[in-house]
Amino acid sequence: MSNPSSQPGVRVAKFGGTSVATAEQQLKVKNIINLDESRRFIIPSAPGKAFSDDIKITDLLYLAHDLAHNHQKLGDVWKTICKRFQDIIDELDNELQYPCDLQIHLDEVRDTIRSGKSTTAYVASRGEALNGYIIASLLNAEYVDAADVIRFDSKGCFDPCSYELIRNRCNDSEKKYVIPGFYGADVTGTIYTFSRGGSDVTGAIVAHAVDADVYENWTDVSGFLTTDPRIVPHARSITEITYRELRELSYMGASVLHEEAVFPVRDKSIPINIRNTNKPEDPGTIIVEDRDAGDQIVTGIAGKKGFNIFYIEKALMNNEIGFGRRVLDVFERHGISFEHMPSGIDTLSVVISDEALGNREDQILDDLKLLHPDQVSVYKGMALIATVGKGMNRAVGTAAKLFSALSLSEVNIRMIDQGSSEQNIIVGVEEKDTEAAICAIHDAFMGT
Ligand code: ADP
Ligand code: ASP
Ligand code: MG
Numbered sequence: 001m002s003n004p005s006s007q008p009g010v011r012v013a014k015f016g017g018t019s020v021a022t023a024e025q026q027l028k029v030k031n032i033i034n035l036d037e038s039r040r041f042i043i044p045s046a047p048g049k050a051f052s053d054d055i056k057i058t059d060l061l062y063l064a065h066d067l068a069h070n071h072q073k074l075g076d077v078w079k080t081i082c083k084r085f086q087d088i089i090d091e092l093d094n095e096l097q098y099p100c101d102l103q104i105h106l107d108e109v110r111d112t113i114r115s116g117k118s119t120t121a122y123v124a125s126r127g128e129a130l131n132g133y134i135i136a137s138l139l140n141a142e143y144v145d146a147a148d149v150i151r152f153d154s155k156g157c158f159d160p161c162s163y164e165l166i167r168n169r170c171n172d173s174e175k176k177y178v179i180p181g182f183y184g185a186d187v188t189g190t191i192y193t194f195s196r197g198g199s200d201v202t203g204a205i206v207a208h209a210v211d212a213d214v215y216e217n218w219t220d221v222s223g224f225l226t227t228d229p230r231i232v233p234h235a236r237s238i239t240e241i242t243y244r245e246l247r248e249l250s251y252m253g254a255s256v257l258h259e260e261a262v263f264p265v266r267d268k269s270i271p272i273n274i275r276n277t278n279k280p281e282d283p284g285t286i287i288v289e290d291r292d293a294g295d296q297i298v299t300g301i302a303g304k305k306g307f308n309i310f311y312i313e314k315a316l317m318n319n320e321i322g323f324g325r326r327v328l329d330v331f332e333r334h335g336i337s338f339e340h341m342p343s344g345i346d347t348l349s350v351v352i353s354d355e356a357l358g359n360r361e362d363q364i365l366d367d368l369k370l371l372h373p374d375q376v377s378v379y380k381g382m383a384l385i386a387t388v389g390k391g392m393n394r395a396v397g398t399a400a401k402l403f404s405a406l407s408l409s410e411v412n413i414r415m416i417d418q419g420s421s422e423q424n425i426i427v428g429v430e431e432k433d434t435e436a437a438i439c440a441i442h443d444a445f446m447g448t
Contacts, residue, residue: 009038012212014181014203017048017056018220019277020131023091025050028277030095030138032218033176035280039216041170041206043181044135045199046127047084057084057127058182058196065123068113082106088134097140100133122191125183128199132180141176144169150184150202152192158184158205166209179206200258204272208264215265215272217257222276223285224249224256227301231435232442237284238299240291245299245388246272248424252386253304262287293391297398298445303385303438305431306354307339308361309415312368313375317346323371324348330367334360339384340426342417346374349415351384351428379414383434386426387441393422402427405444411437 015029033039046057064077085102109126112118129145136143149166151159162184170177181199185191194201200217207215224246225235241249243266250259256274265272266289275284293299317323324341327348331338340351357364361378368376392398399418402425406413415428429437 010041010210010212011036011039011214011216012041012043012203012207012210013039013216013218014043014199015045015135015277016199016217016219017045017058019048019218020044020135021047021050021054023088023095025277026088026092026135026138027095028280029135029218032277032280033139038213040173040176041210041212042135042139042141042176042178043199043203043206044128044131044178045181046131047088055080057081057131058124060084061123061127062120064113065118065120068116068118071116074110074113078110085130085134092134092138096134096137098137100137102130102133105130105133119191121183121193125180125191125193128180128182132178136178139176139178141178142170142172144177144179146180146183146202147185147189147191149179150205152184152186154186156186156192158194158201159186162205163209166206170210194258194260197255197258198260200261201264204261204264207270208268211268212265212270215270217261217272217274218277219256219274220276220278221256221274222279222282223274224254224287224300226299226446227438227442228254228303231303231438234448235442236446237282239283240286240288241299242291242390243287243289244421245390245423246287248386248388248419249300249302252302252384252388252426254300254302291390293389293394295391296389297391297395298387298389298441299391300389301385301387301438301441301445303383303434305383305434307382307384307428308352308354308357309379309382309428310350310352310364310368311375311377311379312348312350312371312373313346314371314373315346317348326371327368330364330371333367334364336360336364340415340417342415349428351382351415351417379428381431382414382428383431383437384426384428385434385437385441386424387445388424390423392425399425401444402441405440406437409436409440411440 048056060081064074149169151162153159181202183193223237227235229235243262247262250257272287276282336356338350411433413427417426
């Protein structure tokens with residue numbers, strides 16, 4: 001037995017919801033794992049959508065939990081969950097390397113849900129926990145309950161002591177380990193989950209723990225694309241991108257990788273490779289610490305809806321020492337964090353997400369008025385569009401090109417924020433213009 005970190009060529013392979021949605025997809029996973037014996041740590045999600053109108057197991061579990069809490073019967077929701085798992089097991093049949101009787105576990109979960117005592121996190125996590133049993137049997141791998149190795153503290157934050165727990169638990173270099181994504185537990189065994197899409201985070205944590213050579217993130221697209229393919233179908237796969245570019249894009253809505261998945265691997269300069277389970281021959285995207293941008297200016301574009309822009313105008317604001325601090329103090333007193341704060345000589349905008357603001361808009365406006373501004377207003381229903389590229393800090397005329405593309409598409413810009421890294425220009429537009437803005441910027445920089 002030896003520490004996995006001392007073995008050369010260890011890879012962590014995380015498979016997303018669509019990659020494990022059906023028996024057919026799970027067989028693709030098996031082929032991928034068998035292609036390279038260094039793929040020893042496998043992080044499965046819960047079965048996702050098998051077709052476009054399908055419902056993810058995780059969403060069905062949230063629904064089951066809500067029904068129980070409203071004292072309603074689990075009925076068809078529970079039947080659908082059981083059938084999805086049973087169909088996968090039946091179809092995999094003799095591909096399974098050891099018996100996989102999920103019914104016992106499903107009954108236990110159902111009884112816990114019905115008792116009304118289960119937490120939302122416990123119920124939501126069962127999709128990964130149960131699917132992990134199937135994948136482990138399919139790959140003849142050892143199942144490791146994430147509750148034993150992914151530790152959360154009593155406030156529900158990730159506890160880095162997990163790294164050692166993973167290393168100690170998965171210390172046989174001859175074995176493959178399946179660790180379900182998305183959840184973990186505190187010392188008392190209470191289950192916590194990361195936010196939605198959080199299996200990406202589990203994969204990154206495991207990659208850090210075992211000093212992986214590569215963190216492979218297997219999904220349903222051939223890498224990180226220049227923008228969301230549902231908005232621009234001709235978006236292209238990006239060969240190489242930096243952690244920083246990726247973080248900016250994923251934070252702003254490029255949902256292919258969870259925005260928090262970058263940190264654990266970046267710490268150790270472990271490259272992330274985003275790959276397509278349906279096209280394993282495609283090289284996908286490599287995410288690295290640094291790269292040569294060449295003459296490419298923009299790497300990618302992403303957009304996110306659900307923001308509010310508080311706009312404050314006051315003549316000679318720049319001479320009034322402490323004004324900015326007093327504005328931010330208003331938000332701080334309400335326990336609200338802000339996303340951006342672009343400023344001009346006499347103007348200041350503070351961008352707040354719907355989620356952070358809640359229904360406190362009027363109180364905030366009243367408090368801001370106490371600072372005697374010339375004008376204060378709020379634009380609701382805003383979207384932020386981020387145009388990101390390492391090459392932007394050297395290129396002249398990038399902003400002009402971007403603004404003229406938006407103006408030609410008749411998109412009204414409410415806010416502009418050029419990040420101090422000079423690798424990012426963020427514009428605030430009305431939500432209804434999100435798709436048009438993304439298309440216009442994409443076509444201006446990437447071609448049609
Ligand atoms: P998984 O279930 O494998 O974790 P996700 O659904 O979380 O997959 O992420 C993959 C999806 O992200 C793609 O199918 C695509 O629709 C969407 N997406 C949004 N922006 C991008 C982007 N810039 N590049 C690639 N995919 C993107
Ligand atoms: N199954 C969880 C979700 O749907 C986590 C994940 O897929 O990464 O959000
Ligand atoms: Mg995902």
